[in-house]
Amino acid sequence: MVDLKGQYLKIKDEVDQGIMEVIETTSFIKGPAVQKFQSSLEEYLNVKHVVPCGNGTDALQVAMMALKLEPGDEVITTSFTFIATAEVIALLGLTPVLVDVNPDTYNIDPDAIRKAITSKTKAIVPVHLFGQSAPMEAIMDIAKEYNLFVIEDNAQAIGADYIFDDGSRKKTGTIAHIGCTSFFPSKNLGAYGDGGAIFTNDDKLAEQLRAIVNHGMKVRYYHDYVGVNSRLDSMQAAVLNVKLKHLDEYCDARRMAADYYDQAFANHPNIATPVRYEKSTHVFHQYTLVTKDVNRDALKAFLGEKGIPMMIYYPVPLHMQKAYISPRYSEGDFPVTEKLSETVISLPMHTELTNEQLEYITSNVLEFLNK
Numbered sequence: 001m002v003d004l005k006g007q008y009l010k011i012k013d014e015v016d017q018g019i020m021e022v023i024e025t026t027s028f029i030k031g032p033a034v035q036k037f038q039s040s041l042e043e044y045l046n047v048k049h050v051v052p053c054g055n056g057t058d059a060l061q062v063a064m065m066a067l068k069l070e071p072g073d074e075v076i077t078t079s080f081t082f083i084a085t086a087e088v089i090a091l092l093g094l095t096p097v098l099v100d101v102n103p104d105t106y107n108i109d110p111d112a113i114r115k116a117i118t119s120k121t122k123a124i125v126p127v128h129l130f131g132q133s134a135p136m137e138a139i140m141d142i143a144k145e146y147n148l149f150v151i152e153d154n155a156q157a158i159g160a161d162y163i164f165d166d167g168s169r170k171k172t173g174t175i176a177h178i179g180c181t182s183f184f185p186s187k188n189l190g191a192y193g194d195g196g197a198i199f200t201n202d203d204k205l206a207e208q209l210r211a212i213v214n215h216g217m218k219v220r221y222y223h224d225y226v227g228v229n230s231r232l233d234s235m236q237a238a239v240l241n242v243k244l245k246h247l248d249e250y251c252d253a254r255r256m257a258a259d260y261y262d263q264a265f266a267n268h269p270n271i272a273t274p275v276r277y278e279k280s281t282h283v284f285h286q287y288t289l290v291t292k293d294v295n296r297d298a299l300k301a302f303l304g305e306k307g308i309p310m311m312i313y314y315p316v317p318l319h320m321q322k323a324y325i326s327p328r329y330s331e332g333d334f335p336v337t338e339k340l341s342e343t344v345i346s347l348p349m350h351t352e353l354t355n356e357q358l359e360y361i362t363s364n365v366l367e368f369l370n371k
């Protein structure tokens, strides 16, 4: 699904040098590489504060800790996402309230959010799924009306722009009260291990977030908050310092691959290519198609024989996952999410795809579909 080796070989000298510098200076924790990454990412995103942390799941957890959400508080999020989004809500004793998504963009549906609000609702967590923004203006309007916090789960869309009604743009993750991201190796901005970051424009929140990721201390050995140990390590920061410089180019490469796929599959009766939301740029963390009357297992086996990987993100909606089954929901409650789980497929998507590879992938998919 990704070609991290091919990407590494193009930046090898710089990456190797960055890692060697960390080793030679032995600044393994909170070293200059982390400081540099923090300020470079603040500049790239045009956000006041970036708080690096251990991974994207921790980023979400720390965000909820900083907002002082209490057990029993309800947090609305989507049923069509990676488990981490809801996992941290449950882990903190909060109540995940799952809602359905838009069938075109696969992102959280603002009307569904509105319907799910109760007197216990405290926050909304939109996920910018597969690389394009959730409808942030509508979500922020709802949040304002009901006095709710919004935490953007931007693990899959770093580098994307949200385009406001007036034409102005902001990077996803910097629109709400807090944004979170992951630097998992296969992400658009991926480290060579785990990593994550939290974004905010709020000085007070930033101070708390920075303390919480470091055992709740602002001053060493004085613990103002209950915290966690969640730091981006310097080796990962050294890698990210190199890759951040290439992020826009990486997003362009993904978009070019997506264009190729779009053209190859245009108007095919058995597949719908991903809809590009007009209020967002798309950074194609995944290229996800919706199939119609296609046996996905057979397609996967057929492609597997040709050496082509194919994944299903996500085969089971969160409200139907064993650990999250709740009297609140039953099968059939979120028809769009459920249908997507039954019909989506994701094809290889990364920065190193060549036209020959894309031709090989698309011709084999078409061969199967046209059989």
Ligand SMILES: Cc1ncc(COP(=O)(O)O)c(C=O)c1O
Residues within 6 Å of the ligand: 055, 056, 057, 058, 081, 082, 084, 085, 127, 153, 155, 156, 181, 182, 183, 184, 194, 195, 196
């Ligand atoms: C939507 C979403 N949220 C959160 C995460 C969690 O990030 P991490 O794997 O860095 O903990 C991921 C990463 O896989 C993700 O895709």
